[in-house]
Amino acid sequence: MPPLTDGDLYSTLGVSPCASDPEIRSAYKRRALATHPDKGGLAEDFLQVVSAFEILTDTARRRVYDQRHKPKPKHKRKESKADAKAQAKSDAQDPTSDARATHAAAAKPEAQVDFRGLLRKLLGAKKVDVKRVELSALHLQEFLGFLKSETEPGHCDAESGLEEDSEDMLALCDDVSEEAAHEKAVESSQKHAARTTLRGVNWRSPGYMASVGFRHLNVYSHLVHDLDAAIDMHISLVRLRQGVCDQLIAGIDHYQALRHGLDTMDAERRAAGLVKMRLRFNTYYRGKKTPRTQDLDEVVRQWANAEQQFAQAQLARKEKKRKLEQIRAELTQQKQTEREHQKKEKDRQVRQQHIEQLRRWVEEMFQQHLRSRFQVSELPEGLRLASFQGDADCVCAQLHLHGAKQLGPYRRSVKEASRDLLQLSALQQRGDEVALRELRRRDTEAMTAFFMETMK
Known part of the structure; x- marks a missing residue:
């Protein structure tokens, strides 16, 4: 064999x-x-x-x-971890990938720049030199102001938008452990026998006995001397068990289900020329078994009682399990929330550190432009850069008149722009309209001087 x-x-x-x-x-x-x-x-x-x-x-x-x-389908290619790592490595080794994304945000120096998008790309890029970012001096000035607002104590990251027992078990009844307990009980009840106790077909001197157990009911055959006949009886009992369980699932009561199964089994054995089985029954629940009996009415009463106790206990277990799962879920959610909060706080701190470092880099670039063009390291408050013939080749005063920003005349030096700011601010004490008229007069005068200079 x-x-x-x-x-x-x-x-x-x-x-x-x-x-x-x-x-x-x-x-x-x-x-x-x-x-x-x-x-x-x-x-x-x-x-x-x-x-x-x-x-x-x-x-x-x-x-x-x-x-x-069920056999798994063959020849279905999945991307391996090695392939994924190779692709990631290839992307990482592309020296132009991050720079390309960064330069695209500032391809046109004088165009409107999405500073929030630029910041997101710079924070997400790997090994990108901020000095390679192509921003005009005017845009550096605006970007620096944006970065300062991002690192203010009251700034909110959220507003910045930069956050980025089983149903299909092989069981004959709802409680598989009860089935296993029955099989263990059948074996332990035979331990006094000299021979090895076997599931389904057991030796009980002076012969073999077949038995099955299901849903707190044990069914035993009469003794036979022939092992072949005992196996036939076990086959019949297994079919009886299946038939009774199907009837119970269909909503038939215990007595009718068992009676129908016994009648069907007797008819099948009679048609096959096999002897009628003399059966005995007992019930089991939580390690307690009733005496074996041939009284069908009595065993059905005991069986229904055991099933009812089991159903009640099962409901109690399910309710207890539900409460435990609810408590466990609440604790898990609480821990998850704490972890997310800690991670969010850590990410916020890291992000603020990166923004501060980026702000220092941009400020250094801006100061280099100021030193080379105007011989100063920073502009006095109220002044800002402006472009006339080139990138940030002028400086001007900035005032708030009639609720709006107004730029003063373009000057070649910080000294002249500072004088405009001082004098126009003094005139503003007499009213915004007075200061605005003087600002326009000076602006016309300055533009005329620039044009005359270019005509020479």
């Missing part, structure tokens, strides 16, 4: 996955006789055969088993 293969129920019985129910019963009988210890087999092999038979003859359990062991 070929050795049994662990895990494959069809191979255990020696049938194909598309085998019919009669083929499975025939294979079980053949393999059970071959693996039973009384026929020279091993108890472990016999138990594997019994387990395979009980699962494959149950339509629901067989369907779940087939779904779990």
